[in-house]
Every structure is written in C-alpha cells, then in structure tokens.
Amino acid sequence: MLPAPTNVSIVSFNLEHTLTWLPGPGTPDNTHFTVQSLRKNSWQLVKGCARLKTSQSCDLTNTFKDSFYHYKARVQAITTTQKSNWSLSMPFNPLTDTLLGPPVVSVSGCGNCLLLQVTPPTSRGLQHSLSPTQLLYRQFTCKVRRTRDGSQFSMWVTSTEKTVIGYLEPGAEYCVTVTASTSFNPHSVPSEPHCAFTSPTAANTGTVPGPNSTAKRPHSVVQHSNTALVNQSYTTGTAIILHQCLHLLAIIVRNPWCLSVPQCLWF
Known part of the structure; x- marks a missing residue:
C-alpha cells in the first residue's frame, strides 16, 4: 500500500479555495493523486482533480460554491498498481473560514476633511459564490493617522458610498487603513495605508457641495470631532469617544426607527 498524503489543508482567499497536501514519506515518483469532496453524505470526484502530480494542488472554488455549507475534502495517492488510504481535510465553511482580502480604497483631501471611498475587492470566488459580497464587505474598520505626529483614531464605515471624515x-x-469587519469571520487583511493631504480651505474647489449646491452629496458624512487635532489641550482618547458619539447620533438622525431596534446601533 502507498503512503497516505500528509498535511492536507484547505487554503482560501476571498472565496477562492485550494486543497493542498504533501506526499507521504517514501511516495514513488510516478504517484498521482485524486481528490474527492463530501456533499450530502456522498463522496464525489472533484472535476479536474483526478490524476494530479506531486507538485499540483486542487482548485475547489467551483465545488465549494455554497458559502453557508460545511464541506470536507480528501486526497488519495495512486499508481497503476497501488493505492493509499484516504487523507481527510478538516471541515471547512467558506463564509467563516476564507481569508478576506483588503478592500479597494481611495482617499482625497477636501479642505479640513478627507473624502473616503471603499469598495469590495474583485475575485473569481466572490463573483461565483452563492453568498452575496455584501455579507463579507458590508462594514469596514478605518484607522486614520496624522503623519506629522502619529495622532490617530478609528471609525466604522458601513457603506461603500463616499464618506467624509470631517474636522481634520x-x-x-x-x-x-481599511479592514473588512464582520461578526462571523475574524480573518481579514488590512489595506495598505492610503495617504492624502487635506487641502487648505481656500483651495477647496467643491469636493464637498455647499448648502445651495445642486451637486450630489456623498452618501454619508462621518464628522470626526477629534478635538486633539484642533485644541492640543484635549487628549486623543477623549476625541475618539466624542467621534463615536457623533457617529451614533448620525445613525439615529438618519434612521429614527433604530431607537426601537438596539442591534441597529451597534458600532
């Protein structure tokens, strides 16, 4: 009997799934590998993974399409005359076990503010999955850091529309720096820092429309009252608390019904 494959694992990034393994000790050079997946109590051959070579892996993206389902996979070593025992992977749920990549981020200055645009990344897995992209990229954690002295604060962004970070x-x-944030998947990669200067107020050419402007305003405005950035006598911690309070007030003003649904007010 052939040695069974070892180190069987499922690697997943943005719902693109790959089964990897290592040949067992003493595996002959002419050995091939075959992969099966478990669905509804039945083991089925994975398309394109019937006779893989030692250096190859198995693409499970099209097989694991249902993001809410718990899958298993197994791999077996075979030659023309021998087979190994099956080596089983750990249970895998695409929605909770995939690694969320960084979102696409755009930042520009608008006077005493920044204009932030956050959109989900694109991948074959996100496009073909039965799980909507909104579930994984509906809410983001943003860390804003002033380059001059390192002063920073964090905020939530719950919309992929343009957001104004004010009072800078x-x-x-x-x-x-922006990171996808969900309550059911703790695995995420932050974006690279995206930097921009807040332009002097006089140089503001209309990025944020005035009260009488007919231009379309950003979808949401998160005004950051980080008083430490205006009055150095306040601490950064106090400014962060004040910012979160303003953010909560903005949610209530836009959605009065939230007062009767406490979960709506979670940050």
Whole structure:
C-alpha cells in the first residue's frame, strides 16, 4: 500500500479555495493523486482533480460554491498498481473560514476633511459564490493617522458610498487603513495605508457641495470631532469617544426607527 498524503489543508482567499497536501514519506515518483469532496453524505470526484502530480494542488472554488455549507475534502495517492488510504481535510465553511482580502480604497483631501471611498475587492470566488459580497464587505474598520505626529483614531464605515471624515487639520497629511469587519469571520487583511493631504480651505474647489449646491452629496458624512487635532489641550482618547458619539447620533438622525431596534446601533 502507498503512503497516505500528509498535511492536507484547505487554503482560501476571498472565496477562492485550494486543497493542498504533501506526499507521504517514501511516495514513488510516478504517484498521482485524486481528490474527492463530501456533499450530502456522498463522496464525489472533484472535476479536474483526478490524476494530479506531486507538485499540483486542487482548485475547489467551483465545488465549494455554497458559502453557508460545511464541506470536507480528501486526497488519495495512486499508481497503476497501488493505492493509499484516504487523507481527510478538516471541515471547512467558506463564509467563516476564507481569508478576506483588503478592500479597494481611495482617499482625497477636501479642505479640513478627507473624502473616503471603499469598495469590495474583485475575485473569481466572490463573483461565483452563492453568498452575496455584501455579507463579507458590508462594514469596514478605518484607522486614520496624522503623519506629522502619529495622532490617530478609528471609525466604522458601513457603506461603500463616499464618506467624509470631517474636522481634520487643514493642509495636513493623513493616512487611512481599511479592514473588512464582520461578526462571523475574524480573518481579514488590512489595506495598505492610503495617504492624502487635506487641502487648505481656500483651495477647496467643491469636493464637498455647499448648502445651495445642486451637486450630489456623498452618501454619508462621518464628522470626526477629534478635538486633539484642533485644541492640543484635549487628549486623543477623549476625541475618539466624542467621534463615536457623533457617529451614533448620525445613525439615529438618519434612521429614527433604530431607537426601537438596539442591534441597529451597534458600532
């Protein structure tokens, strides 16, 4: 009997899934590998993974399409005359076990503010999965850091529309790092820092429309009252608490019904 494959694992990034393994000790050079997946109590051959070579892996993206289902996979070593025992993977749920990649981030200055645009990444897995992308990329954690002295604060962004981060220091450079945030998947990769200068107020050419402007306003405005950035006598911690309170107030103003649904007010 052939040695069974070892180190069987499922690697997943943005719902693109790959089964990997290592040949067992003493596996002959002419050995091939075959992969099966378990669905509804039945083991089925994975398309394209019937006679894989030692250096190859098995693409499970099209097999694991239902993001809410718990899957298993197994791999077997075979030659023309021998087979190994099956080696089983750990149970795998696409929605909770995939690694969420960084979102696409765009930042620009708008006077004493930053204009932030966050959109989900694109991948074959996200496009073909039965789970909507909104479930994984509906809410984001944003860390805003002033380059000059390292002062920073965090905020939630719950929309992929443009968001204004207000009450910042004019003419200063800020860097924003964004991470997808969900309650059911703790595995995520933050974006690279995206930096921009807040332009002086006089140089603001209309990025944020005035009260009488007919231009379309951003979908949401998160005004950051980080008083430490305006009055150095306040601590950064106090400013962060004030910002979160303003954010909560903005949610209530836009959605009064939230007062009767406490979960709506979670940050």
